[in-house]
Amino acid sequence: MTDTPATWKPSRIRELELHLTTRDERILEDLERFRLLTSGQLQRLHFGVDPLGPHASQLGAVRATNRVLTRVEKLGVIARVSRRIGGPHHGSSATIWQLAPAGERFLRARRGDPDRRKFGNPGAVFISHTLAIAEVAVGALEQSRLGGYEVLELETEPTCWRTLQSGGAALTLKPDLLLVTADADTETHSFCEIDLGTEHLPAIRRKCDVYQRAFRDGSEERARGLFPAVVWIVPDEKRAAALHAGITADKGLDPDLFTVVTRDAALATLAPYEPSTTTTSPQ
Incomplete structure (x- = not known):
């Protein structure tokens, strides 16, 4: 069967719509727009530190980011890039994320876009x-x-x-x-x-x-x-x-x-x- 928004939507799209929050969808959109983002960059975009908000400290924001990204990864819509940056001492903030094929299909189906994006293993220079x-x-x-x-x-x-x-x-x-x-x-x-x-x-x-x-x-x-x-x-x-x-x-x-x-x-x-x-x- 051809992979189009119309054929993919009836089952998988409804399932993802049920489990993805508005912030989750914004994370997918940012990964589509920028192609690659680190956990640290996603934290700065979506989990800002605010003494009066849900993330009152940097540590709290980092923990929330890791928790959400792990949950969204389990839904199959985002994926870790096998390469890391900055060596092992940068911790989870150096983890690199990209949109998974299922996440790309979800966004395409939501807007009725038939054009597929090709996925590959990005090289070091591209990253x-x-x-x-x-x-x-x-x-x-x-x-x-x-x-x-x-x-x-x-x-x-x-x-x-x-x-x-x-x-x-x-x-x-x-x-x-x-x-x-x-x-x-x-x-x-x-x-x-x-x-x-x-x-x-x-x-x-x-x-x-x-x-x-x-x-x-x-x-x-x-x-x-x-x-x-x-x-x-x-x-x-x-x-x-x-x-x-x-x-x-x-x-x-x-x-x-x-x-x-x-x-x-x-x-x-x-x-x-x-x-x-x-x-x-x-x-």
Whole structure:
């Protein structure tokens, strides 16, 4: 029998609807959106520490996260990735999760989507890069919940990709992340490129050239009224200096189109707003 939402829904979907809470479904949606998340990232997204809430301490939040993820795993809708990050001393927060095929089918059936997603065993480079992208997004969402700004748009791959025409040929722009934040007065639009320090500078410049062609094409500006800043997020100052020098040295690139920041300084660029004194936490 063909695996479609229509054929899968009558039995399994009703069973999962009975056992999955609203928060469980949000966890599935985040795993679908980000592809991979650690237990620690899921805790920050869904089990925020709040002295007046259900998770009054970090330890309580971690325990609740582990308890819920274990329960949802037993339902067969999420799965642990066999690889771990950071070695054995990082504990359960370093456990990596992905959507299981049953979880993907559940979400597809809920929205009537016939397109199946292929599952495989992710490699080390893919895991590192995917989690680094997620970390930028989780950090922005987490900080926004403390007040001071909103996350208006957060698009991951491949939703944030753009197709344009350049020289009569189709060209695809593939950002790692599109992030739009705003306070009461301003908005900040950013195409994010998460660099692990392993890409050679010629490849960096080639990707910058695609961004510059996209900027000159004008379709993104016509759609949203501006072209987002291109923000390269790198591991450290040494790598930042190397990328900045490489981009500036390329006479074919406009360096004003690109910003290079370290991971520690990324949020100040992506959400450059004054912090709020009001604090809230995710439910």
